[in-house]
Amino acid sequence: MTNLETIKEIKKWKDNYNLYYLQDKKNIDTSIKAKRDKALNNLLYACDALIRDALKSEIDIIDKELIFRPGLAKRSKTELIILHHTACETATILDVHSWHLQKGWNGCGYHFFINKKGEIFRGRPIEMIGAHCEGSNAYSIGICNEGNYEIEIGLLKEQTKANVKLIKYLKSIPEYSHVKVVGHKDKYATKCPGKYFPLNLLEHI
Numbered sequence: 001m002t003n004l005e006t007i008k009e010i011k012k013w014k015d016n017y018n019l020y021y022l023q024d025k026k027n028i029d030t031s032i033k034a035k036r037d038k039a040l041n042n043l044l045y046a047c048d049a050l051i052r053d054a055l056k057s058e059i060d061i062i063d064k065e066l067i068f069r070p071g072l073a074k075r076s077k078t079e080l081i082i083l084h085h086t087a088c089e090t091a092t093i094l095d096v097h098s099w100h101l102q103k104g105w106n107g108c109g110y111h112f113f114i115n116k117k118g119e120i121f122r123g124r125p126i127e128m129i130g131a132h133c134e135g136s137n138a139y140s141i142g143i144c145n146e147g148n149y150e151i152e153i154g155l156l157k158e159q160t161k162a163n164v165k166l167i168k169y170l171k172s173i174p175e176y177s178h179v180k181v182v183g184h185k186d187k188y189a190t191k192c193p194g195k196y197f198p199l200n201l202l203e204h205i
């Protein structure tokens, strides 16, 4: 929802609340009271949405405007955020995009990519089905980290901070607030994201 839509929503529920509040004052009618409470709940929810929108703009996501092959499909639900590493010590979002195109995929299979400097890049559009974890793509968001954490010890400080920031941001969006954070290896027979990846820390944000 855009800010403008959210503001309209707030106005609508505020007007409804005031209307039911006045009606409720005149005579005690439980159905009016229930409507009044519902309007108040919706009003508070819409106010929260405005705050969440404001929070969203604080996160800096770099958009390299990747061009995807046609045929991406929308996810109907989102249950998980799945964390990955590139399994090579250096790579960019553009490398990943071209590797995945070469595999015959629509393009970068991850929704986000975080480099060692802690910069966050947009990959596949967030609402689309990714290509990062066989069997779980239809209901997950994929985040990939530059690095090989099977041999590199721990995520660099900036990269850890960026993961925390991105996960918090995603959970601030109402449709993703319930998602569980897991590692690729929790869902598939793989070492990804590597034994030195701070999975425990990131799973409990």
Ligand SMILES: [Zn+2]
Pocket: 083, 084, 085, 132, 184, 190, 192, 193
């Ligand atoms: Zn992986």
